Amino acid sequence: MVATPFFPEHEQVNTGDPRVVEIRLEVEEKEIEIAPGVFMWAFTFNGSVPGPIIVVHEGDYVEMTLVNPSSNELLHNIDFHASAGALGGGSLTQVGPGQEVVLRFRATKAGAFIYHCAPGGTMVPWHVVHGMNGAIMVLPREGLRDPAGNPISYDRAYYVGEQDYYLPRGENGDLSAMTVHPRRWPTASRIRHLIGGHGDYVWERGGFSSPPAVDLETWVIAAGSAGASIHTIRQPRTYAYLSHNLIEAFVFDAKAIWSPRENGTTT
Template identity: 50%
Template sequence: MFNRRSLMKVVGLTAVAAAAPAAAAQATSPAAAPAQALDVSRLPREQVELVAPPFIHPHEQATKAGPKVVEFRMVIEEKELVIDSHGTKVQAMTFNGSVPGPMMVVHEGDYVELTLVNPATNSMAHNIDFHSATGALGGGELTLINPGEQVVLRWKADRTGVFVYHCAPGGPMVPWHVVSGMSGAVMVLPRDGLKDEKGQPLKYDRAYYIGENDFYVPRDAKGKFKTYDSPGDSYADTVEVMRKLTPTHVVFNGREGALTGKNAMTAKVGERVLIVHAQANRDTRPHLIGGHGDYVWEAGKFANPPQRDLETWFIRGGSAGAALYTFKQPGIYAYVNHNLIEAFELGATAHFKVDGTWNDDLMKQVSPPGPIGPTKTGAVSPLKPTGKH
């Protein structure tokens, strides 16, 4: 078992861990609190039940109410996952059992209060680093817990956008825990909702959350993917593959085909859909085949005006982005990482299934496929030589 002491020895975080209680005390000390800080004890509270991606828990897009404390509870699960159609298995580490972990939605000025639980059945120490939070390694210093422990962290959502969170226990444990599935996203909405580049309101009819994950599965001498009994058993072999920086799988929401077929995301013609895309480790290039990014916050921050009409957008590793698109045609839309090798060979493909009526004005097949016909009188067929040189 990896306990906290052995983990600290591996990653050299003894000083960080020792500083954590002091940092926590300082953070709660009245002398350390800024003069303008709210009395959090007087704020209303809301308990939110998290849901598995690609879905997002119910939330208001805009609010006239004042700040509140939003309570979430998340359980860390170490579990075996099948990540492709061939039955390849990994010893995953997850938030709430899903890859990626669930999305949390609050409004600017709210307080996120997370109870993080590490059950005694787990074998590893874990924590959580919120890219949306300020100080203490995004909360990572204050949330490192052994199996059988839980911790409560509160942080203020003082900037808007979509952000990554991930496990960050320190040193070489960080990339291993992340690529083993331990990442998720937070969306901090402006209190008055999303806006276009002119400051006009933007609303969405549906919202989906796509987490892209790169896996590094070791192979045996015959080239077959290996299996392990526990995350710790897989560590040494997995790190060897990770160091080559060449993933064996690049998938959306935990496995190849997780968002295709019967699991495709749905919409209707005329609906505006918000797509949040997060990648905690590698750069990616989302593209909606047959559609566009009408409004795209490529860097994921709503204080910046959205870009318009993008064909493909860029999500930096360790960040999340958001795009709005109004579907205009029915059918199946492939949503891919436009590194097409990763999309078609490694698994980074999702589908939207859109219902509605076809619009011939936008696209029409003028004639069906068939034999090449005669050319018009006087025209030269490009398939026949002219005899002239």
């Protein structure tokens, strides 16, 4: 999970004309600790794995500045799955150390989408599994709707990205990161988070133009994809969120803990 505040502040229903949303992503090549005493060399957007969540509305223009500081060693770029242009902007955004580039595209499709580094060849998966991925949420201008066309709103939003790490000695996964540092929210809040209890409304494939499925217990997010779901938390209990490929959950720790609070506070 990315560092707090998880989501930028945003309007759920657009109140004006399409606008230009300026985003700055800086590549950091650095060592990170993924488990006690276990380190890896990561490639990150703005220092976190996954990278920041970006939120815009359908019809907005995304103006992204990608910076590759001279302290880095490798060439990087970015491929936006939300973009309708060739290679998601990947061929236009290649930057070597000490360079930066500006890309502007119009968000024409409403949904949840991945972005990632894609410098070419085998370097594409190598950069992605080393941390260079994130998500962008493109909200419909009129906001989210249920299958009957009624408005859907949410009180809090969280972004969860599943990341596999491939290290010597068979290490795989950010061990216990989400159980050591549980996420908390007020009881009876309506929660929305990406990729993953019961989902009141679920956009499994991420497309907001299609009606959401309702009252699902599990769903599948394809590789290289993002999904969205709405949950209503009614009791102050500890809730487990995990991969139901249970080997991933209990051997490789693909799980998280969510803890609602009675007093309405959240951390």
